[in-house]
Amino acid sequence: MTKNSIKSNLGINTLAVHGGEKPDPETGASSPNIVMSSTYVVDQPTSFSVTNMDEDTPYVYTRWANPTIRQLEKKLCLLENAEACLACASGMSASSGVLFSLLNSGDHLIISESNYPGTAEITRQLLPKNSITVTPVDTSNPENVKNAVRENTRMIWIETPSNPLVKLTDIRAVSGIAQEANALLVVDSTFASPVVTRPLDLGADIVVHSLTKYIGGHGDAIGGAVLASRQIVSRIAGEGMLHYGGTISPFNAWLIMRGAATLPLRMRAHQENAMQVAKFLELHPNVDLVRYPGLESHPQYELAKSQMNGFSGMIAFRMASPESVAKRMMSDLEIVHYAVSLGHHRSLIFLLESDDLISSSYRLDGELERTYREIAGKGVFRLSVGLEDARDIVRDLAQVL
Ligand SMILES: Cc1ncc(COP(=O)(O)O)c(C=O)c1O
Missing domain, CATH: 3.90.1150.10 (Aspartate Aminotransferase, domain 1)
Structure with a gap:
């Protein structure tokens, strides 16, 4: 889980090339190293619980944090103009991390009637088992979203452009509805990539990507990411993802970072x-x-x-x-x-x-x-x-x- 500490107004091409990366301080290597180590030698007492982990905690174990994965997270923060990022093993692990960490029994979710089938299946089949109710609506008309809001609506999930119909949802309009309902707006922006749409700038609370797609770009690495405020990303990382074990392989993070440069x-x-x-x-x-x-x-x-x-x-x-x-x-x-x-x-x-x-x-x-x-x-x-x-x-x- 990484906070974007670099406040930058560099152009998107420069951010894609240099974001998150710097020459290796020991060797001067210009390209990022891959750190494949699963564990780290520590020189001070370290908590064994992820509850106490934050950005400044030294590396302990790669399921919790890894230097290569962190570099990718920093690059994605800069591209998406996000405060924090959690890179995950797949787009599906990013989506399930958001859904299972932030929704509780008794909550209500509004979701586009058609979107990536895997996301549709988690929300139609798995969430109801945890007593979370789900209302699919055609989100391309914001009125439908407004009419579906209930007292216990805690999240609105849209995908724009959507898979497979390439329908759009008006992020600004739906973000207004989400705010009024005190619900989080999640945008799966995989079809757009941060070059085409930056949902957080338009009022969304959370962006989800399958990095397997445009961001990796070469069809050789599965990965996913959640981008949001530091507080939201910490909840997903701490309460869900690290225990579910959805950490991306450092090798895949490295491949995706290389793809993201272009x-x-x-x-x-x-x-x-x-x-x-x-x-x-x-x-x-x-x-x-x-x-x-x-x-x-x-x-x-x-x-x-x-x-x-x-x-x-x-x-x-x-x-x-x-x-x-x-x-x-x-x-x-x-x-x-x-x-x-x-x-x-x-x-x-x-x-x-x-x-x-x-x-x-x-x-x-x-x-x-x-x-x-x-x-x-x-x-x-x-x-x-x-x-x-x-x-x-x-x-x-x-x-x-
Ligand atoms: C829009 C969208 N979101 C999420 C996913 C899931 O991503 P992954 O296959 O990396 O788990 C996909 C996969 O096709 C997708 O198209």
């Missing part, structure tokens, strides 16, 4: 490519619907322009017979990988079938099911546009659509 450059390139690919898809006769926040046809294009700095690289699109197209993709795509995950330098595409998601992860019915199907039809292709040449991505997609 995040601003990569986000610009992802966006440039995504814009070209989205325009191609929009004109394709076999494609029924394209959702990309940078297209004027996106119903929340105006919100995208005001809330996002660029539009990121995630596209959702719909076709009449998605299963047969998916089969062609699996056998015939040459550049784009038919695979889950997103935000990597390689383009990735995957079909998320509506029947499966609606019944297993989202458990939607009535109006929420109707509006989900209105956008997704039988299923949406989630396309994470990579850093290849845009014309090669387009050519590859063209031969399977």
Whole structure:
């Protein structure tokens, strides 16, 4: 758990390169070392309880704190303009750390009706076992959030842009509702990255990332992060995460830190490519619907322009017979990988079938099911546009659509 002590007004490119890092004081090594040691030789009596641990506690055991992980946390604090960060073993460990540390039996959570299926499953299946009630609403309309608030609402969880429909939620508007309700606003900002949106600056209390995606950026390390005030991050670290054991491997932290150095450059390139690919898809006769926040046809294009700095690289699109197209993709795509995950330098595409998601992860019915199907039809292709040449991505997609 790391506090960002450096108050910096450096540009985002400089922060991405230098944030959290400094030359090794003993050897002068310019690149960060990896400290893989699980334990540390101590020279003074040290408490064995995480309850007494803080930023100034010497390193004792890597599940509690590690110099390489700390460097990553400092870099993320600077990129997200956060006071504190806790790096975690995965995006899911970051999300479960927030949910299980900050919600108690009897509390109420409002969450987007569709988001990363893993998050939907924790909140639909595991939280109710702890007597926490959960109301899924379409958060793209803040009125729905307002109407769902109850006396015991303690948290509002949004994902913007959302997985897989690329819906946006107005962070400023929902933060006002959360404040009035005395509830915490959590934003899973994985699809945006801190280059595109800084939710804490817009009024959110907590930001969650899957570092596996844009921030790591190369598809070779799983990780996650929670960013918030020092007080909130200490609660998650002390009461939850360290005991659940969700510490990131120092090697993964090092890989993700290396990836993060080029995040601003990569986000610009992802966006440039995504814009070209989205325009191609929009004109394709076999494609029924394209959702990309940078297209004027996106119903929340105006919100995208005001809330996002660029539009990121995630596209959702719909076709009449998605299963047969998916089969062609699996056998015939040459550049784009038919695979889950997103935000990597390689383009990735995957079909998320509506029947499966609606019944297993989202458990939607009535109006929420109707509006989900209105956008997704039988299923949406989630396309994470990579850093290849845009014309090669387009050519590859063209031969399977
Ligand atoms: C928006 C979002 N949040 C969280 C996660 C979970 O991250 P991880 O796979 O690193 O646990 C994902 C994974 O796809 C995601 O897309």
